[in-house]
Amino acid sequence: MFYDRFRSTGYMTNWLARLIARAIDARLKPIGMSSGYMPVMFALAHGAALSQRALTEFAAIEQPTMAATLSRMERDGLIVRRADPDDRRAWLYSLSAEGLDKSIKVQEAGREINEAALAGLSGSEREAFLAALAKVVSNLESYLTKAKPADA
Amino acid sequence: MFYDRFRSTGYMTNWLARLIARAIDARLKPIGMSSGYMPVMFALAHGAALSQRALTEFAAIEQPTMAATLSRMERDGLIVRRADPDDRRAWLYSLSAEGLDKSIKVQEAGREINEAALAGLSGSEREAFLAALAKVVSNLESYLTKAKPADA
DNA sequence: TATAAGTGGATAGCAAGCTATGTTTTATGA
DNA sequence: TCATAAAACATAGCTTGCTATCCACTTATA
Secondary structure, eight states: OOOOGGGOHHHHHHHHHHHHHHHHHHHHGGGTOOGGGHHHHHHHTTSOOBOHHHHHHHHTSOHHHHHHHHHHHHHTTSEEEEEOTTOTTOEEEEEOHHHHHHHHHHHHHHHHHHHHHTTTOOHHHHHHHHHHHHHHHHHHHHHHHHHHHHHO | OOOOGGGOHHHHHHHHHHHHHHHHHHHHGGGTOOGGGHHHHHHHTTSOOBOHHHHHHHHTSOHHHHHHHHHHHHHTTSEEEEEOTTOTTOEEEEEOHHHHHHHHHHHHHHHHHHHHHHTTOOHHHHHHHHHHHHHHHHHHHHHHHHHHHHHO
16 A cells, blocks of 8 residues: 555644644734734744844754744834944844734743644543654654664 | 644644655656645556646645646656546646556555655554644635635 | 954855745636 | 637746845954
């Protein structure tokens, strides 16, 4: 029997990620935001001022991706940046008044979509699912770091 | 206690999808392919000739995304297309000799990454994980189709 | 204290998603 | 039959992600 993509972690995960992003974007677009902004909104929600580097690590994305995201968020008036007084290379980002206000809507949207996603799963099924997700992420992380030196 | 993104389906799923895509791309790039080609490679692997519409449905993506993917695959010599004799609007896509040859590598890469992803999970844990993924995808599908008419 | 190495960001260029919209052909129905 | 609706594909424009590379500034070291 050949490859059943509905039983492929890669296929299903990609599909699910796109569906969730679409659902989030549908909720956030009317208030001028989108799914890529979420990690930044969460990181800065309590008034923190973080560097691009810190935000990049928080969101677990690559630095140029974060740079582009921050640039769009600044364009949209959600964040402000000031020079880091201790390092002339760096900037410190924080939420604008508008961004702080909207960060509540972002949390609501996140909770709503997560709840819709897990509908019909029991408490223990949810626990098992989230635990498996964490395990699989960790597997892939080590798979990717292991692959690099082997090539060299 | 505030939002724990490591227990958010949306966050973890997005993270996992990116990790898997990276792992796949690392395997496929040396042979001139990438993760977005996979559904098409699978759909056409046994010599089928399908329309863009059929491929779009198979891959569960939007039509313009498939159009762009097919255009890159044609550029890379993996597929050929001929006019549909029964419908002058449509094209029929199939794998080139090179594409057919490479489709085996794609399946191998898919199996390898899926296995790496699920490492350390027991048989029943894998079953539960895949079942939960299917359930959550189906939840999101109906959430999205439900949301539209409510807005109108 | 110079120089070398390392770090924070910026930029270029591409892939893979999406929505919205246009064009051509096919199908329907009054 | 002919007008209209529907379908297949193309195109524009945007977001979010990646790798590779460069510049400027800091830090470490000979």
